[in-house]
Amino acid sequence: MLDLHKKVLVSFFNKYLPEKEKEYKKINGWSEYICTKLLQFIINGKMIRGGLVLRSYLFIKDNISEDAIKVAAAIELIHSSLLIHDDIMDKDKFRRGEKTIPAQFSEIGEKQNYLNPEHFGNSIGISFGDLGFFMGFELLSQIKEVSENKVNEFISGELSKVTLAQMQDVDGGYSKDEFSENEILSIYKYKTGRYSISTPLIVGAMLAGMPNHNLRTLENLGEDLGILFQIKDDELNLFGKKNKTGKPNGSDIRENKKTLLRHFLYKSSSKEQQKKLRFIFGNSNISKVQIKYVLDLIKELKIRERIKEITNKLEKKTKNYIDELKLPDKQKHAFLEFLEYNLERKK
Amino acid sequence: MLDLHKKVLVSFFNKYLPEKEKEYKKINGWSEYICTKLLQFIINGKMIRGGLVLRSYLFIKDNISEDAIKVAAAIELIHSSLLIHDDIMDKDKFRRGEKTIPAQFSEIGEKQNYLNPEHFGNSIGISFGDLGFFMGFELLSQIKEVSENKVNEFISGELSKVTLAQMQDVDGGYSKDEFSENEILSIYKYKTGRYSISTPLIVGAMLAGMPNHNLRTLENLGEDLGILFQIKDDELNLFGKKNKTGKPNGSDIRENKKTLLRHFLYKSSSKEQQKKLRFIFGNSNISKVQIKYVLDLIKELKIRERIKEITNKLEKKTKNYIDELKLPDKQKHAFLEFLEYNLERKK
Numbered sequence: 001m002l003d004l005h006k007k008v009l010v011s012f013f014n015k016y017l018p019e020k021e022k023e024y025k026k027i028n029g030w031s032e033y034i035c036t037k038l039l040q041f042i043i044n045g046k047m048i049r050g051g052l053v054l055r056s057y058l059f060i061k062d063n064i065s066e067d068a069i070k071v072a073a074a075i076e077l078i079h080s081s082l083l084i085h086d087d088i089m090d091k092d093k094f095r096r097g098e099k100t101i102p103a104q105f106s107e108i109g110e111k112q113n114y115l116n117p118e119h120f121g122n123s124i125g126i127s128f129g130d131l132g133f134f135m136g137f138e139l140l141s142q143i144k145e146v147s148e149n150k151v152n153e154f155i156s157g158e159l160s161k162v163t164l165a166q167m168q169d170v171d172g173g174y175s176k177d178e179f180s181e182n183e184i185l186s187i188y189k190y191k192t193g194r195y196s197i198s199t200p201l202i203v204g205a206m207l208a209g210m211p212n213h214n215l216r217t218l219e220n221l222g223e224d225l226g227i228l229f230q231i232k233d234d235e236l237n238l239f240g241k242k243n244k245t246g247k248p249n250g251s252d253i254r255e256n257k258k259t260l261l262r263h264f265l266y267k268s269s270s271k272e273q274q275k276k277l278r279f280i281f282g283n284s285n286i287s288k289v290q291i292k293y294v295l296d297l298i299k300e301l302k303i304r305e306r307i308k309e310i311t312n313k314l315e316k317k318t319k320n321y322i323d324e325l326k327l328p329d330k331q332k333h334a335f336l337e338f339l340e341y342n343l344e345r346k347k
Numbered sequence: 348m349l350d351l352h353k354k355v356l357v358s359f360f361n362k363y364l365p366e367k368e369k370e371y372k373k374i375n376g377w378s379e380y381i382c383t384k385l386l387q388f389i390i391n392g393k394m395i396r397g398g399l400v401l402r403s404y405l406f407i408k409d410n411i412s413e414d415a416i417k418v419a420a421a422i423e424l425i426h427s428s429l430l431i432h433d434d435i436m437d438k439d440k441f442r443r444g445e446k447t448i449p450a451q452f453s454e455i456g457e458k459q460n461y462l463n464p465e466h467f468g469n470s471i472g473i474s475f476g477d478l479g480f481f482m483g484f485e486l487l488s489q490i491k492e493v494s495e496n497k498v499n500e501f502i503s504g505e506l507s508k509v510t511l512a513q514m515q516d517v518d519g520g521y522s523k524d525e526f527s528e529n530e531i532l533s534i535y536k537y538k539t540g541r542y543s544i545s546t547p548l549i550v551g552a553m554l555a556g557m558p559n560h561n562l563r564t565l566e567n568l569g570e571d572l573g574i575l576f577q578i579k580d581d582e583l584n585l586f587g588k589k590n591k592t593g594k595p596n597g598s599d600i601r602e603n604k605k606t607l608l609r610h611f612l613y614k615s616s617s618k619e620q621q622k623k624l625r626f627i628f629g630n631s632n633i634s635k636v637q638i639k640y641v642l643d644l645i646k647e648l649k650i651r652e653r654i655k656e657i658t659n660k661l662e663k664k665t666k667n668y669i670d671e672l673k674l675p676d677k678q679k680h681a682f683l684e685f686l687e688y689n690l691e692r693k694k
Contacts, residue, residue, distance in 0.1 A: 027508050027537055028515045028530075085477060089470035114521040115629070123436035123517045126473060130432060130480070131510040134503045137484050141499035152488035152499075156481045161374050163478035168375045170470045174461040183375075190374055282462070 005051035005072070008064065012073050013042055020135065034128065037101065042080050044096035046347075049200045050076040055338070056204025056218070059331050067143040068207055071151065074139040075200055078159065081132030088122045089170055090255050091284075094248060101125050143207075151206050158199045165190035172258040173282070178266065179258040188260075189223050192230035198222025214325060221321035224314045229342050231311055234259040235304070238295060240346065250291040256282030260310070261303060265294070268301040315343065352398035352419070355411065357390055359420050367482065381475065384448065389427050391443035393694075396547045397423040402685070403551025403565070406678050414490040415554055418498065421486040422547055425506065428479030435469045436517055437602050438631075441595060448472050490554075498553050505546045512537035519605040520629070525613060526605040535607075536570050539577035545569025561672060568668035571661045576689050578658055581606040582651070585642060587693065597638040603629030607657070608650060612641070615648040662690070 017039040024031035050072035057068040086092070087100040094100060099107070105128075106121030114120050140152050165187050172179055172187075179187075201218045210218075237252045238261065252259055262281065266274060277297075280290045298304060322335050364386040371378035397419035404415040433439070434447040441447060446454070452475075453468030461467050487499050512534050519526055519534075526534075548565045557565075584599045585608065599606055609628065613621060624644075627637045645651060669682050 024508070024511055027511045028533065030511050030514045030518075034511070034514070082477070085473050089473060091466075109521065112522065119438075120517070120521050122469075124514055126432050126436060127510045127513045127517065129477075130429070130513075131507055133477070133480055134506040134510065138500055138503035138507065141496055141503060149488055153485055156485035156488060159481040160478055160485065161371070163474045163481065164371055164374045164377050164381065166474045166477075167377045167381070167471055170467070170474065171377075174456065174467050175459065186375065 005054040006047040008054065008069060009047050009050045009073055009076060010043055012069050013039055013076075016073065017042075034131065037104065038080070038128070038132065040098075041084075041096065041101060042076055044098060045076065045080060045083075047076055049079050049196055052197065052200035052338075053204040053207075055334065056201040056210075057208045059205060059325075059327060060208035060210050065145075065207075067145050068204065070139045070143050071203060071207060072200075074136040075155070075203070077132050077136035077139065078155075081129040081136070082162070084125050084129040084132065086166075088125050089166075090173075090251070092251060101128055145207055151203055154206065155199065155203060158194060161190050162195045165195075169258075173256045179263065181260070181263060184258055184260050184263055185227065187258075188227045188230040192233075193223035193226025194219075195226070196229060197226040217321055217324045221318055221325070224318045224321070225339065225342060228311055228314050228318070228339075231260060231307060232342060232345060234261050235307075236345075236347065238298070250286070250294075253281055253291060253294055254284050254286060260307060261298065264303045264306045265298055265301065268303065268306075269297065273297060311343070315339070352401040353394040355401065355416060356394050356397045356420055356423060359416050360386055360389055360423075363420065381478065384451065385427070385475070385479065387445075388431075388443065388448060389423055391445060392423065392427060392430075394423055396426050396543055399544065399547035399685075400551040400554075402681065403548040404555045406552060406672075406674060407555035407557050412492070412554075414492050415551065417486045417490055418550060418554060419547075421483040422502070422550070424479050424483035424486065425502075428476040428483070429509070431472050431476040431479065433513075435472050436513075437520075437598070439598060448475055492554055498550055501553065502546065502550060505541055508537050509542045512542075516605070520603045526610065528607070528610060531605055531607050531610055532574065534605075535574045535577040539580075540570035540573025541566075542573070543576060544573040564668055564671045568665055568672070571665045571668070572686065572689060575658055575661050575665070575686075578607060578654060579689060579692060581608050582654075583692075583694065585645070597633070597641075600628055600638060600641055601631050601633060607654060608645065611650045611653050612645055612648065615650065615653070616644065620644060658690070662686070 017035045021031050021035035024035070053072035053075055054064055054068055057064060061068075083095060084101045087095055088102050092100055093103045098104075102121040102125030104121070105124040106117045109117030109120035137152075137156075140155065143151070145151075168183075169187050169191060198219045199222070201222050202215055205215055205218055234252065234257075237257075237259075238250060240249065242248055252262075266277060269277060276293065280286055280294060283290075318339055319336070322332060322339070325332075325335075327335065364382045368378050368382035371382070400419035400422055401411055401415055404411060408415075430442060431448045434442055435449050439447055440450045445451075449468040449472030451468070452471040453464045456464030456467035484499075484503075487502065490498070515530075516534050516538060545566045546569070548569050549562055552562055552565055581599065581604075584604075584606075585597060587596065589595055599609075613624060616624060623640065627633055627641060630637075665686055666683075669679060669686070672679075672682075674682065
């Protein structure tokens with residue numbers, strides 16, 4: 001289902017970004033470079049958020065409008081830009097199966113014999129992300145449907161909240177304090193639930209004119225689906241296949257991410273094991289053997305089974321919300337399919 | 348004149364940011380922290396861009412509207428956020444008379460014994476700037492006047508262009524290639540002229556309903572005023588008083604900024620002198636003696652006099668544009684005053 005929507009968005013970007021390139025040409029020579037890299041980076045993504053905007057729009061309307069595509073594209077542009085900034089913060093070198101944008105520019109800096117090419121790459125990466133935000137908001141300002149103001153206000157409000165959750169998340173990577181289960185679930189709720197699922201669903205429905213009480217159900221549904229999505233992401237980070245996820249395993253361990261998996265692992269392990277874990281988590285130079293130690297311990301202590309209890313409950317809740325929406329069969333089915341995809345995906 | 352407008356904006360922010368703090372409190376504990384620091388950072392600024400929005404609005408209307416204040420505040424929020432990102436790229440530690448935002452968080456990281464506190468400070472700084480953008484666009488989506496769409500589209504379009512000029516500027520700091528006078532003036536035009544002066548002037552006038560042909564004149568006027576503003580900034584960076592500018596002298600030398608001053612200095616100096624300059628520019632550990640060498644050479648080779656020829660021409664052009672606008676005496680006077688301020692300012 002989302003693949004179909006991705007196609008629509010890919011063809012939008014294939015037309016839009018070369019046009020932007022032409023427009024920016026008069027400023028300086030960076031135009032071609034940037035627009036080409038941006039196009040590639042966006043197209044490599046799964047476009048789940050943009051896809052959900054369109055999916056949700058089609059709950060109400062029979063056909064996708066130009067405005068819906070613009071909003072979906074804006075959300076993908078802004079999301080890609082947040083990822084570019086994330087990759088700087090996390091020092092990630094791979095994303096979407098290729099070098100991250102800052103890593104690509106670091107390489108260019110190296111080739112040019114620049115002093116401190118890594119900082120050069122990060123600096124261009126910051127501006128690159130900023131550009132993506134502004135392009136996204138420009139698109140948002142071009143939509144013509146009545147609810148435009150409301151949509152823009154809602155999107156920027158949600159994005160503000162994400163940055164606060166992101167700060168807490170970054171801090172968690174540095175801090176030696178353990179987060180409680182509730183703190184972790186709150187980051188999942190704001191960083192993934194509301195941002196990645198509720199927001200696109202609500203935006204699509206708002207554009208199409210869905211009544212307010214249903215928007216509230218979509219919000220709740222999105223939050224829980226998002227937590228499921230994040231838990232899956234955490235699992236894939238440790239147990240996924242690199243050739244599917246597009247990034248090397250275990251980066252969450254190196255970055256000391258306060259995931260739910262890590263939380264239960266610490267909670268269930270002995271003092272001796274905790275000491276070892278403390279040495280491994282947050283250590284950027286860990287070996288494959290050390291990663292294997294963590295994975296084996298997760299298996300031994302049945303941590304995934306513990307997480308499964310949580311996801312089972314969430315799954316039930318989301319199914320209830322889907323029922324509450326009282327959608328026609330075909331649309332209900334599409335939603336259940338998305339839930340299924342979320343639980344089974346390999347990347 | 349701009350001081351008066353700053354007062355209006357300060358009182359807006361004194362109300363707005365504590366409100367936002369309350370709203371964000373439900374997400375996590377970063378809310379109070381961030382909103383307090385953001386308020387301080389914004390208030391420490393000169394608020395020239397926001398002031399110009401209000402100034403320009405008053406060319407047409409007799410009283411400032413709530414919408415005009417919101418747009419002016421949005422532009423200040425977005426500008427402050429760009430500066431926070433700039434300070435990461437330039438590794439600047441002081442801004443607006445205090446530690447930069449990333450430097451403030453680096454210090455916090457140090458106190459918490461975080462590994463790599465500088466990267467921690469930069470990471471929070473990136474998110475902090477992103478938050479400011481989103482808050483700004485949220486405000487922009489709340490305005491109610493007819494031209495709202497047009498205003499938002501124009502602002503985000505101009506901001507996109509700034510990021511491209513910024514990339515070129517960052518690259519210039521690393522690259523050993525010299526920029527031509529035209530390349531430098533193009534960066535000045537987009538990074539300062541259009542962004543800092545034309546855009547706020549046009550936005551204020553758009554909101555107030557100024558006719559299109561006058562908008563075009565404002566655009567040209569802003570570009571030239573902006574180049575004058577940037578040239579003054581370059582001079583203050585080398586010859587200003589730290590207690591007035593709020594940052595230590597000579598950071599442009601350390602960062603190898605491709606300024607017009609530097610351009611003419613290289614052009615006018617002997618091979619021997621160029622060799623020395625090449626060693627000094629872009630060297631982050633230069634001594635006061637080396638900075639003095641550059642300043643003395645600028646005096647000896649009469650570089651400021653050469654720049655003065657350019658600024659004289661620009662001054663004349665801007666005065667013609669001001670005439671073209673056919674403003675009432677009081678408003679024309681305010682404009683000439685701003686030009687004067689621009690030429691004479693000490694910070």
